[in-house]
Amino acid sequence: MAGAAPLPSSDADLVRLLLAINPDGLGGVCLRGLSGPERDAWVQGLVKALPEGTPWIKVPINVGQDRLLGGLDFAATMAAGKPVFARGLLEAADGGVLNLAMAERVDAATAAIVAQALDQRVVRVERDGIADTRAARFGIVAFDEGLEDDERLPEVLAERVAFRLDAAALADAGDVAAIRRAVGSARSRLAEVAAPPAIIEALVGTALGFGIDSVRAELLALEAARTIAAWQGLREVDEAAAAAAARLVYAWRATRMPAEATDEEQHNEEEEPPDEDDDETRASNEDELPDDVIVDAVRAALPDGLLEALAGDPGPRRAASGGRSESRTKSRRRGRPIGVKASTDLAGSRLNLLATLKAAAPWQTLRRREPAASSKRLALRKEDLHVTRFEDNVETATIFLVDASGSQAAQRLAEVKGAIELLLADCYVRRDHVALIAFRRDAAETLLPPTRALARVKRSLAALPGGGATPLATGLDRARELATSVTRHGRVPVIVLLTDGRANVARDGSTGSEAASDDALKAARLLRAEGFRTLLVDTSRRPRPRARELAAAMGANYVPLPFADAAKISATVMSNVA
Amino acid sequence: MFPFSAIVGQDDMKQALMIAAVDRSIGGVLLFGDRGTGKSTAIRALASLLPKMRAVTGCPYSEDPEFSHCDPCVCPKRKSRLVPVPVVDLPLGVTEDRVVGALDIERALVHGEKAFDPGLLARANRGFLYIDEVNLLEDHIVDLLLDVAASGENLVEREGLSVRHPARFVLVGSGNPEEGELRPQLIDRFGLAVEVVTSKDVKGRVEVIRRRDAYERDPAGFAKKWSRADGRLRRRIVKARERLDDLEPGDEILAKSAEICMALGTDGSRGELTLMRAARAFAALADDEAVTLEHLRQVAPMALSHRLRRDPLDESSAGTRVERVIERVL
Known part of the structure; x- marks a missing residue:
C-alpha cells in the first residue's frame, strides 16, 4: 500500500484517468453538452493518457451497419476476384475507444448493436455471406449534444457507460502525457484488486437507496472502485475508493433520495428469517459505516435542482418502469434496405456488391476465355450491376387528444378509451409512434410523448381520470406544440381529437362557454394554418353543430359517432387517416 | 460462459x-x-x-442418423457422433x-x-x-x-x-x-x-455482484466451481425427458386446462396444449408421480399470460388476470 498515488481532484480528471486505465471495463462516458474547446481539450488529454497506439475510432452519425459490423471490401474483392472482408468499426476499436458523435441522434438499431458488443466484448458478423466472431473490447466516449430533455444518449447505451460529465465543465488537465506510464502500471495491477464483501454490500445498498434499478450500475461502480484502487496501488478496494466510484457512477443515475429507502431496507432485513450463515451476518454488520459514507458521497455530488426534484418525487415509481426511459432519445430513422434490383444507372444509388457479384459469378468461366480478359480479375459487365433499394420510411406519429372533462359521461370516456386501444393495434401494424394528451378542469396534460411502447400508452390511458370543466383551446394548443415538435423529429403528425366540442374554459383560465368556444375556434384555425392532418371524432350523444364547426375551423375530417362502439370508431379513424 | x-x-x-x-x-x-x-x-x-445429441457426421443440419428429414440425404450415413x-x-x-x-x-x-x-x-x-x-x-x-x-x-x-x-x-x-x-x-x-423484474432484495443483489465479479476475474475457475451444480441440472433434464411419456395427464387435468383457457378467452387450442405440456414437463422435472393441479397452477402464468386478448377496460396486468382465473377454477 506504500506510495499510494493521489487521485485527481476534479471529477472530470478522475473520470479521464479511470477511462485511460480501464476503458472497456467501465463502458465509457457520456459527455453531455455542446462541443467546445473544453471538450476537445479533455478528449485530447484522454488520448494522451491512453497507452500509445490505442485505437480511437470515430463513428459518424450516419454510420451504416455494414461499416459498423464489417462487410465486403469493394476494392479488395474486385482486385482479388473473390470475396474479401473489410473489418468494421467495432472490431477496429478493440482495445481502445469508440467515439460516437452526435450520440443523441443515434438510431435504435445502431445503439443496440453497440450495446451488444459492449456486453459480449465481441462482434458477431452474419452478413453478406460472411459468418465470423471477432474481438471487440472497447469503451465508448459519446458526445451527447442534445439540448432538449428528450434528446439524449439512447438508454441502452447510457446504462452501459459508467460516467456522465457535463461537457461545459471539462477542462484541460495540463500535462497528462506524464501519467501515461503510471496508467500502464495501474492496468497491470487491476486484475489483482479484490473487493471485500462489505464494500460490495455497501455499493448495492447505496444503489437501491438511490432508486437505481439495473444491476449494471452496481457492476460498473464496483469496476470503477477497483480501477481507483489499482491506480492507488491498493490490493483491496477501500471505503474511499468505493465512495468516489459511487459518486461518479450513481449520482447521475439517481431517481430518488435514499431516505425512504433506508426504511424499506431495514424493514426487509427484519423480515428476513435469521437463518443466514455467520459469514453473511458479520458482513452486513460491517457494512453500516461504509454505506453511510457512500450515500453521503453520492448525495454531495447531486446538483441542487435535481435534489429538490428527486425529493419531491412521490416514490420509486419512475424507477420501477425502467429508469429514465421515458425521455429516451427519439432519433430519426433513415430508410431501411428493402431489397436489391438490377440497375445500370448507379447515380445516387448504393451499389450492392454481393448481388452484383452473384449476378456476375455464373459468367466468369465464359468471360475469362475472351481475348481481352485477364485470368485473375473479375470480369464485370454493366448488366451485372445491382443496387440496394431503400425504403425511406417517413414515420407517422398519431397524437390522441382526449376530452376527459365532465361533459364526457364516464361511460363515454370508457368507450373512447376502448376506441384508442383498438387504434393502437393498427398503429402497431403501421409502426406508428403514439402520443396521448388529455384535457380537463383547467389544463391539458401530455400524458405520453410520442412512443412506440404501446404498453405504456395503455397504462396511461387506463389511469386517465375523467370529470371537470373543458379547456378545449388549451388542449388544442398543446396538440399543436407537440405536433410541431414531432415534425422537428422528422415524423408526420396526425392529430385525432375525441370530443363533444363543448368548451367552457378559455385560454386565460376564465370560465364561460362563449369566450371558451371563441378561443377553441382560434386554436383550431392555428392547427389548420400549420397544415397538420387532423380528425375530429364527435363523441356527443347527438351530433352537434358546434363540433362540426370546430372540425371545419381545424380543417379536420369530421366523424359523428353518436351511438358508436369502440370498433366502429376505430374503423372510421383508420379509413380517414390511412 | x-x-x-x-x-x-x-x-x-x-x-x-x-x-x-x-x-x-x-x-x-x-x-x-x-x-x-x-x-x-x-x-x-x-x-x-x-445434453449432447447424436448427429450425422458432416451434416450441415446436424440431422439425426436414425431419422433424417433431408430428402434425399446426401451425407454418407455411415458415421454419426455426439454434438452439443x-x-x-x-x-x-x-x-x-x-x-x-x-x-x-x-x-x-x-x-x-x-x-x-x-x-x-x-x-x-x-x-x-x-x-x-x-x-x-x-x-x-x-x-x-x-x-x-x-x-x-x-x-x-x-x-x-x-x-x-x-x-x-x-x-x-x-x-x-x-x-x-x-x-x-x-x-x-x-x-x-x-x-x-429486477430484484430489490439487497442480499440477492449482493450475491449477483459477487458471482459476476468472481466470474469476470476467473471465468474458467468459476465455471469449474459450478460444473457439479450444472451437471445435476443436466441430469434432471435428461431424466425428465425420459419420464415425459409416463406422465399422461388425467381427465381432471385436461378438463381444468380447458376450463382455464375458456375463462381467459385464449384463442385456439394452442394455449391448452401448451399449458398441459408445460405442466407435464414441470411434473417430470420435479420427479413427481403424476401431473397435479398444483403443477398446472405453477405453469399457467408463463403458458398463458401472453395469449390473452387485450381488454381495454381491465387495468390489471395479464399475469394478475391469469392468477385470478386460476383461483376461481382450481
Missing part, C-alpha cells in the same frame, strides 16, 4: 427455460422485462446445460442471406460452382434460435422466421438455387417492451413467456 446454476434468483425464468429444454414441442420462451436482469446470460448459459445441441445467436444487423443461406459466393466466383452456403436456420436445426432485443429485429427477418418456424423447413429459392432443408428450432427471445411491442404473430410462436 456464465454457468446456468450460478444465476441468482429469477426462478420463473430458469424454470421456463428448463421446461422448454425438457419438452421441445412446447415451443420457445420469451423473456421480457427490465434491463440488466441477466436474460441473455441465462439463455446463453442454457447451451451448456443441454446448437444454441444459435441471431445477432443484430444480420442480413437475410445469412439467415436462410445463399449462394456460396467464393466458390461461385473462384471455381464457377453453384453451391449452397447454409445459413443460421440450418445451424439452428434441432436446437435453439436465440434473438436478443427481439423487438428490434427487422420486419422482413421476422417474416422469414415465422414462416420457417411454422413449417419446420427452410425453402430457399434464390440466385438460381433451389434448396429445401429441415429447420426445426425452438425460438428463444428476449427484449424490453419499452422498446416497442412485438407483433402478435411473433408472440404466438413462443410457448412460454416470463416477465423478468
